[in-house]
Amino acid sequence: MPEAPEVEALALFLRERLTGHAVTGVELVEGRALKTRARPLEEIVGRAVTAVTRHGKHIDLDLEGVHLGLGFGRAGWATWGDEPADDDVPAGSAVIARIAFDHGILGITDAGEWLSVQLHVVDSADEVPAVAKLGPDAADPGFSRDMLATALGRRRKQLKALLQEQETLAGIGNAYSDEILFAARLSPTAHASALTDAEVTRLYDALHDTLATAVAERRGVPIAQQKAAKVAAMKVHGRTGEPCPGCGGVVEDIPGTKGAGQWCPSCQGG
Structure with a gap:
């Protein structure tokens, strides 16, 4: 996608x-x-x-x-x-x-x-x-920590699903939701309502850095090569069974995703 x-x-x-x-x-x-x-x-x-x-x-x-x-x-x-x-x-x-x-x-x-x-x-x-019906654009340089906190609210919805909800945050899909949560060291199945202020800040920093880096790296890549460039940049998404680049553990499929999403249980909270 x-x-x-x-x-x-x-x-x-x-x-x-x-x-x-x-x-x-x-x-x-x-x-x-x-x-x-x-x-x-x-x-x-x-x-x-x-x-x-x-x-x-x-x-x-x-x-x-x-x-x-x-x-x-x-x-x-x-x-x-x-x-x-x-x-x-x-x-x-x-x-x-x-x-x-x-x-x-x-x-x-x-x-x-x-x-x-x-x-x-x-x-x-x-x-x-x-x-x-799009929500605020998560890749917009002006997207702020307060905007993320407002989007998350106190909702009892799993973080991976919420990040992909276009009415809440526009522009994030299956792959970057995995990458953002890995960078934030947050479980994809944690509920937004359970996040502390420090975890919201961590999630914002991961979101901002992951998307800003990806936008910069994709700029100038021929459009026929965009998919390959995206796949090559993934740290956990699509890398089931490979070593985690953070801790050396094993990247696994997120429970309930039927292999569509990946995470590191050791890095992201068991």
């Missing part, structure tokens, strides 16, 4: 390449991905990109007042090239849509077992339902 650092890198990539360029043609390969049926993708043809912004794990293309919202979901991503050839699409992915410009083609892909990519043609970014 692309999360805030990868989507931020993609937004920067698209901003640099698309701003000022007009859409010359569109192809919607998978019709189910377009969620605004009354507003076809053809509405953006002939319009130039004036801004590219990230909203959590979503991207908004402003095309002279008409907006194209890109939601990548669990397994969506993008390609960029001179030709719309299927050979450019990562293995296991399917082309969902192609958006042609005078200097290249933006492809939207999905690699999931079920369709997760969503496209919206709207008048403003917040008309996309998933964007409208």
